[in-house]
Amino acid sequence: MDFRWKRKHKALEETVERLSSDINVNPTLANMLVNRGIADFQQAKDFFRPDLDKLHDPMRMKDMDLAVNRLVRAIENNEPILVYGDYDVDGTTSVAMFYSFLTSFYPHVAFYIPDRYKEGYGISEKGVRYAAENKFKLLVSLDCGIKALDKIDLANELGVDCIICDHHTPGEQLPKAIAVLDPKREDCSYPYKELSGCGVGFKLVQAFSEFTGRSQANLYSYLDLVAISIASDIVPITGENRILAYYGLDRINNNPRPGIKALILKGKVEKDIDITDIVFKIGPRINASGRLEHAKASVELLIASSLDEGVRRAELVEDVNAARKNFDENITREALEMIDTQEQNGSSKSTVLFKEDWHKGVIGIVASRCIEKYYRPTIILTESNNKATGSARSVFDFDIYEAIAACSDLLEQFGGHKYAAGLTLSVENVPAFQKKFESIVSERVSEIHLKPILEIDEELILDQINYRFYNILKQMAPFGPGNPEPVFCANQVHAENVRVLKDKHLRFEIIQDGQNTRPVCIGFGFAKYYELLNSKMRFNIAFEIRENTFRNTSSLQLYVKDIKFD
Known part of the structure; x- marks a missing residue:
């Protein structure tokens, strides 16, 4: 790929000199640190020596007191608790973390992961009704629920209380749950806003432990799962996430839980595991079940109680991951061939491809693969439930969500953010959407967007x-x-x-x-x-x-x- 090199700026000379002297590093390293927001001795100490004691007080999160009180009451009254999470890595690690913590001292707990194809993302009506029919009095959602207004209303009608732990941006209204934990709430003063879904769940575990007098030291055995969620969900590794990831990686490398150790063996990671290893070797294996079959298998792997069980469950996940890679490679090859065939003079500013038999679980990966060769906003569509459904991926600094929104007259639903989105439309509208999306992108994109940047x-x-x-x-x-x-x-x-x-x-x-x-x-x-x-x-x-x-x-x-x- 032909990169445009962009040198990071030179920081103020006096700031660089002072930091260089204070921490005894050369000016080159000091300038790098200043460019990362580290300008004095204390900031450098916090950066180079992450400290679990520097984690923020979880009670600073809006509604945390309500969540803790409801969880305590459920346990005191022996109420069945349902731990509910999304089917991706952040969701499954969240469920494994919270479920493992509760079951270490409380028996009346089960977990629920929605089916990607039958129920879709987030809290589903089927999931809520499952909770009610099986007499669960409390549902704790992790990595989802912040926009599930109607589903929480249904839960309230059916007598199921809900605690929401999410990290996505809320809508104009919040669901009427017992507690809504989300640092991105406008009325939440929690000082760090970039936690993963598993990270928000961990803060609830931390607050509950403090309130009930449980040892905080025991909580750090769950940081391997938090670190995997941070890496796989591509949240910033800054502030509190840096502390959690640092100690989580230490746990993974020195004392991993059986399921993670089994994944390491399957991934053949023979060195100290870092964030990149999680992103490319561990995370995709956990994610594979939710993409092709059911993510329940990933949770069962992560909560395995012995290495023998972990290896057995990892083998099942590995089989699914091999199938996922096969789908990924075949569909990527077909997609690139389609682009090559459709290219006239190389003037297209976007890619929108549709094929009715592509596997829905890997089209987001395929979109990213296409961008690696043709660096431009890309949407890959397939047919599901008689509709065209797709995943969109963008290039640096181009808002693909806004470009899709400009085509909303042709869509049935869409959602996402600047760099990634999902959409659904009728199959008949695909050609019109391809044409309009290309027009919108051509109007808004500049040549600077279409050449990848390599920051030096x-x-x-x-x-x-x-x-x-x-x-x-x-x-x-x-x-x-x-x-x-x-x-x-x-x-x-x-x-x-x-x-x-x-x-x-x-x-x-x-x-x-x-x-x-x-x-x-x-x-x-x-x-x-x-x-x-x-x-x-x-x-x-x-x-x-x-x-x-x-x-x-x-x-x-x-x-x-x-x-x-x-």
Whole structure:
């Protein structure tokens, strides 16, 4: 992909110098930290040394007192409690976390995950009626419910009290539940707004434990699930999320629950697990059940009580994940072939594809895959229940939700946000929608939207790449939204010892005038540059710094993000 490089700005010199002196790092690292909002010693200490004692008081969240009191009353009265969650990773980890906590001391608990295809997203009428028919007096929803006004009204009519734990943006009205926990409520003064759904559920567990005198230390065994939700739901890894993710990763790496250990074995993750491993290896396996079958299987895996049970359940999930990958690969190939066939002169500003037999559970993934090759707003549609239903994905800084809203006269329903959305329309309206959406996007998109941006933290000379520098970079983890892994560039270098790996990757060394360091670079998918690199032509290179261990020997390598030749 052809990137447009964007250098991050130079911070105020006096701020950089002061921070550099206060924490004893070089100005390059100090500038990077200032660009991430870390400008003084205390902020640096909080960033580099996350502390569970710095978690916010959960009682600061609006309605938390109501939620805790209702949960306490349910347990005192031996009322059956239904833990209800969405079918994605955030929802299933939320349910596993809350269910595991309650069942550790209270027996009258069950969980419920809606069927993606029969019930759809969020609290469903079927789920509410299930709760009433099975005599559940309290329903606790996790990662959903903030817009379920009519479903909560139905629950109230049927005698089921509800506590909502959600992190999505509320509508104009809130559901009439016993308590609505959502830091994004306009009337909520909770200081951190970016918790995952599982994170909001954890705050309820934390508040309940404080109120009932239970040990806070026991709660941290659930942070592995919270960390997986944070990584998989792509919420910012800043503030409170950074603390939760940091200790959750520690739990995953040192004492994972049986189900997660089984997933690690299946994913063949042989190093310290980081956010990227969760996003690409652990999260998709948990998500697969909800995409193709029923997410109940993922919850059962996450609450497994022994490694034997975990491995058995992980094998079932792995089978589903293999089928998911097969659907993903086949549909992506078909979609790219359709784009190639439909392209006239390469002037299209959007992609809208429809095929009636594509699997609904993977079309969002396919939309993202198409953007990797054709970087433009993309919608993938399939047929479900005699309607065209689809997933939309956007490019940097283009509001795809607003573009879809401008076509609302052709739609039956839609929802989402700036970068991702869902929509439903009649099959007959698909051609008209394709035409109108392309027109809307063409009016609103600029060339700057259609070329992906690669943000460069700092330019380095090669002798700056050493273990002292890298060891400080490592302490900036966990990386993710709000704290991306640093990307550097080195200018006017040339390559030596260029080798092609597996027909599509490259391994080479780079040399820079006046520098002694000759780092090894690994370029995945960069084999097309073999001849140019071998020609000794000078180029600029963008990269991340990683540690590679082979036969018990460790060395630093550069993972190539992009190359620009003179």
